[in-house]
Amino acid sequence: MAESLYDILGVPRTASDAEIRAAYRRLAKKYHPDFNAGDGAAERMFKRVSAAYEILGDRERRARYDRGEIDEEGRDRVPGGGFWREAATGAAGFRPGGDFGGFEEIISELFGRGRQRRGQRGFGFGSGFRDAGGEVRVRLSLDFVEAVHGGRKPVVTPDGRHLEVNIPPGVENGQILRVKGGGVAGLGGRPGDLRIEVEVREHPRFRRHGRDIHLDQPVPLEIAVLGGKLRVPTVDGEVQLTIPRGSSSGRVLRLRGKGVPDRAGGRGDQLVRLLVTLPERIDPELEAAIRHWAERRAGTTV
Secondary structure: OOOOHHHHHOOOOOOOHHHHHHHHHHHHHHHOHHHOOOOHHHHHHHHHHHHHHHHHOOHHHHHHHHOOOEOOOOOEOOOOOHHHHHHHHOOOOOOOOHHHOOHHHHHHHHOOOOOEEEEOOOOOOOEEEEOOOOOEEEEEEEOHHHHHHOEEEEEEOOOOOEEEEEEOOOOOOOOEEEEOOOOOEOOOOOEOOEEEEEEEOOOOOOEEEOOEEEEEEEEEHHHHHHOEEEEEOOOOOOEEEEEOOOOOOOOEEEEOOOOOEOOOOOEOOEEEEEEEEOOOOOOHHHHHHHHHHHHHHHHHHO
């Protein structure tokens, strides 16, 4: 019996969409070829995890899988039994060739088993496939800042077409974008859609929470004590932030309008958490001043 897609992602069949997405992100990061250069086993596992999420990450396809309508490869299962199932599998004396030459190909066309998978390197995950209905699915990897700003991005489809698609500002990790008619001709002759699953890579400093961006910012001791100006990064470039006098570690300052855009044309904020840093070498004068201050403070609190 084939290993279920839930087993591959390590989640129960009752897992929520968020749990499935979280499991996929964790495993994809663990086995991604960029972090496992030359490790064939990790690359194979990455492909299995990605293929599992192709189905379980889509509510409609997950429901079909749960009902047994498609298999672990996303192919339609041959309905019924008896003659049709035996013929499709070459059982009961029916074999490819002879009077039944090409029979499996005919069954594939009738029941939509002509799905093709091809890896596309050079665009992050870059994998994609097309199905019998003409829908083409690809993954597009964006860095954090690209996802915030959006814009025109190149995509290579499994059949080798080079397209430019419009990525809306503020797109989220795991979000599905559809381009109507951007697929290929299906069995009925009409083109399907192009479905783009967005993967947003983690940023070394920025973290997203809804429409707000969070940043931990080191602050020299003298600026924290005396106050002053400090240049901090944002997704729009560096800005000058005023540090109030007597700022402690953990204090959060807000940069309004420096977060993620929303559909209404507004933007979230950037929240800067201050982390006070000590100098690598404590100057004797600084040490003496702090010692004197500590003694005075202790004397006034007795």
